[in-house]
Amino acid sequence: xxRKLLLDKAHIENIRFYDVYRREGGYRSVEKALxxxxxxxxxxxxxxxxxxxxxxxxxxTGMKWSFLAKPExxxxxxxxxxxxxxxxxxxxxxxxEFIPHLLIEGMxxxxxxxxxxxxxxxxxxxxxxxxxxxxxAIAEAKNNGWLGKNILGSGFDCExxxxxxxxxxxxxEETALLESLEGKRGNPRIKPPFPAIKGLxxxxxxxxxxxxxxxxxxxxxxxxxxxxxxxxGKSTGTKLISACGNIKKQGVYEIDMxxxxxxxxxxxxxxxxxxxxxxxKACIPGGSSVPILPANLLLKTAKGxxxxxxxxxxxxxxxxxxxxMGSGGFIVLDETQCVVRHTYTLARFYRHESCGQCSxxxxxxxxxxxxxxxxxxxxxxxxxxxxxxxxxxxxxxxxICPLGDAxxxxxxxxxxxxxxxxxxxxxNPDDAVRRNYGLMHYADILTxxxx
Amino acid sequence: MIKFxxxxxxxVQRIISFYPEGKQKSAVIPVLHLAQQEFGGxxxxxxxxxxxxxxxxxxxxxxxxxxxxxxxxxxxxxKYLFEVCQTGxxxxxxxxxxxxxxDDKLGIKPGETTNDGMFTLKTVECLGACGYAPMMQLGKKxxxxxxxxxxxxxxxxxxxxxVTNN
Ligand SMILES: Cc1cc2nc3c(=O)[nH]c(=O)nc-3n(C[C@H](O)[C@H](O)[C@H](O)COP(=O)(O)O)c2cc1C
Ligand code: SF4
Ligand code: FES
Numbered sequence: 001x002x003r004k005l006l007l008d009k010a011h012i013e014n015i016r017f018y019d020v021y022r023r024e025g026g027y028r029s030v031e032k033a034l035x036x037x038x039x040x041x042x043x044x045x046x047x048x049x050x051x052x053x054x055x056x057x058x059x060x061t062g063m064k065w066s067f068l069a070k071p072e073x074x075x076x077x078x079x080x081x082x083x084x085x086x087x088x089x090x091x092x093x094x095x096x097e098f099i100p101h102l103l104i105e106g107m108x109x110x111x112x113x114x115x116x117x118x119x120x121x122x123x124x125x126x127x128x129x130x131x132x133x134x135x136x137a138i139a140e141a142k143n144n145g146w147l148g149k150n151i152l153g154s155g156f157d158c159e160x161x162x163x164x165x166x167x168x169x170x171x172x173e174e175t176a177l178l179e180s181l182e183g184k185r186g187n188p189r190i191k192p193p194f195p196a197i198k199g200l201x202x203x204x205x206x207x208x209x210x211x212x213x214x215x216x217x218x219x220x221x222x223x224x225x226x227x228x229x230x231x232x233g234k235s236t237g238t239k240l241i242s243a244c245g246n247i248k249k250q251g252v253y254e255i256d257m258x259x260x261x262x263x264x265x266x267x268x269x270x271x272x273x274x275x276x277x278x279x280x281k282a283c284i285p286g287g288s289s290v291p292i293l294p295a296n297l298l299l300k301t302a303k304g305x306x307x308x309x310x311x312x313x314x315x316x317x318x319x320x321x322x323x324x325m326g327s328g329g330f331i332v333l334d335e336t337q338c339v340v341r342h343t344y345t346l347a348r349f350y351r352h353e354s355c356g357q358c359s360x361x362x363x364x365x366x367x368x369x370x371x372x373x374x375x376x377x378x379x380x381x382x383x384x385x386x387x388x389x390x391x392x393x394x395x396x397x398x399x400i401c402p403l404g405d406a407x408x409x410x411x412x413x414x415x416x417x418x419x420x421x422x423x424x425x426x427x428n429p430d431d432a433v434r435r436n437y438g439l440m441h442y443a444d445i446l447t448x449x450x451x
Numbered sequence: 452m453i454k455f456x457x458x459x460x461x462x463v464q465r466i467i468s469f470y471p472e473g474k475q476k477s478a479v480i481p482v483l484h485l486a487q488q489e490f491g492g493x494x495x496x497x498x499x500x501x502x503x504x505x506x507x508x509x510x511x512x513x514x515x516x517x518x519x520x521x522x523x524x525x526x527x528x529x530k531y532l533f534e535v536c537q538t539g540x541x542x543x544x545x546x547x548x549x550x551x552x553x554d555d556k557l558g559i560k561p562g563e564t565t566n567d568g569m570f571t572l573k574t575v576e577c578l579g580a581c582g583y584a585p586m587m588q589l590g591k592k593x594x595x596x597x598x599x600x601x602x603x604x605x606x607x608x609x610x611x612x613x614v615t616n617n
Contacts (some may be wrong), residue, residue: 062600084579086577087538087540088577090581093580098526119470125480126588129591161469163469163477164484166521167521167522167575183476183477183516185515185516238520242581244539244582245543245544246579253581285538288538331581332539337543341542342543348576352521353576
C-alpha cells in the first residue's frame, strides 16, 4: 500500500462535516501555521516540500508563491482553480465532494502565507451541487473561528468565497479564469504581466489547483522535508490520478509516485486491469492534452526501462516516445477502440472550447475536427494525414495561450504512433465504418507481473 | 415586468458581497445562473437587460458573457434538459449508444425539443465525470453509469415530475 496524505480519511463516514473532520485531526495545520510560523516560513516549507502544481503544468508551488509581488497597500489574492474540465480529469471534484474541509484548511494556511484576505474558489459551473458542499464547509469553518477576523488571535483576517463558472474549459487557464472572475468572457490575457504581478482586478494573485492547495495541509503538518521524502526524484509527495476508460475499476486513486504504470493499470489496488478480459491498446496518461502512447511505449520507455508514474518517467523520451503527467487524467483504450474516433472527439472538444482570439487555434481546431471526422467516416484521402500534421504544427507555439498546443498535441501523437490506423481508414473505407482496426502491433507484448 | 423573487434578490446581494466595493460586475455569471433558473430555463434579452440594471453594468456586458458560456441557453429549452457528455472517455464507455437511444425513444436529435415541450437533448463536452461514464447532467445533478434501463427510468421520473431541476 502506498502512502496516502490527501484521501487517507476521505472514506470516513461524515468526514464532509466539520465535527468529524476536526475530530480526525483537521485544522491542525492552521493552528500550527498561524500560531507558530511567520508567513514566509510557511512558503519556505512549501518550497522544501518540492510540491509541483497539480493543475497540469507542474510548476513548483513554493517558487510561484515567492514571485508574488507585495506592494504596500495593495490587496493580494489567492484563487483556487477548481475549473477541472480537461477530459479524463475528475480528481478535484472527488476531493471537494468527499473531503471539502481539506481544501478549506489548505486555503486558510496558503492565504496566510500569501497575505490574501479574500480568497476565491473558482469552480466549473456544472459542479453545481459541490458549490453547496463547499459553502457549507466554509460556513462551518467560520462558525468555529477558522475564518473571519483575527483568526486564532493571530491578527490575520480571511474570508473564502465560491465563484461558479458557466461552462468553458478555457476558464481553467489561469488568466482566462481571472477574466471570468471579473465577470467577463474567458479570453486569456497576454503574458507578461503574470498574475503574480497583475492578476485579479490588477492586484498580485496566485492561482493554484485544488489538489495543490490541499497538499499544503500535510506539508505543514509533517514539514516540507518529510513530504519531500515521499516519491521519487523531483516527483515528491502524492498525486491524485483519475483513471477512466476501459479499465475494471475506474475512479480516483492517490499514488505516492513510486509505482510503475504497469502496476497502476493491472494491480487490484488500482485499476484492476483492462475491462472485460480485453487487452490494452493505448493510454493517455495525463488528461486529453498530453500525447497518447501505444501499450508498448506506455509500459516501457524507448530505452526498455519500466515506465513509472512520475513526472520524469512519464515524460521520458520527450514527445517522440513519451508523454506527460499533466493533470493526472488517465484514459485507457482497450483493443476494440478506434484511435481515429477517439482523437476526433478530442479535436471536437478543442474546437468547441477555443475562445477564438487567435486564428491558428480558432481555425485550426475546426479544420482538424472536420478532417478527422472525414477519415473516421471512411471519406478521407491519404494527403489528409499530412494536412493534419501540417495544421497541428502551425497551431503549436503560435497562440496566446496553451490551449492551442493542447489541441495540437493529441492529434500529433495519434498520427505519430498510429499512422497505420489512419491509413487503414483511408484505404479500407467500407471496413472503417463497420469495424475498428484493432490491436495490430500495439499489443501489450509484455508479460504482466503485477497481480 | 421582470423581477426576481425576494429570495433571489437576497441571493444577489449575498453574491455581490463576495467582491470588493465597486466590483459587482463579477456577480454577472452567478446572477445569470439565478436568472436562467427563475425565468424559464433560458435567457431572453429582457432578462439579460434586467440583470444589467441590477448590477449597474451595460446590457452589452451581459450579452458578451451570456453568449460565451455554454451553460446559458439563449433559446427556450424543454422542461427537462438532458445534457449528455460525448467526449473521448465517455465515448469509450458507450455514450454514442446512449445518445442514439434517447433520440430513438423521444424522437429528438441533439439540439431538439419534444413537441410537448418536456424534453430537450443536448450533447455536451466533458463534464468531469469520465470515470462514471456514460453520464449526463439533469438540472443540478449528474446521472452517471447510464444504461438504456436508466434512461427509461429517468424519463419515467420526469413524467411523474419526480425530478427537480435545482
Ligand atoms: C486550456 C487550459 C485549461 C486549464 N485547465 C485547468 C484546470 O481545469 N484546473 C487547473 O488547476 N489548471 C488548469 N490549467 C492550468 C492553469 O493555467 C494553471 O497553470 C494552474 O491552475 C496553476 O495551478 P498549479 O500550479 O497549482 O497547478 C489549464 C491550463 C490551460 C492552458
Ligand atoms: S490559443 Fe485558442 S483558447 Fe488560447 S487564447 Fe488563442 S484562441 Fe483562445
Ligand atoms: S468525457 Fe464525459 S465526463 Fe469526461
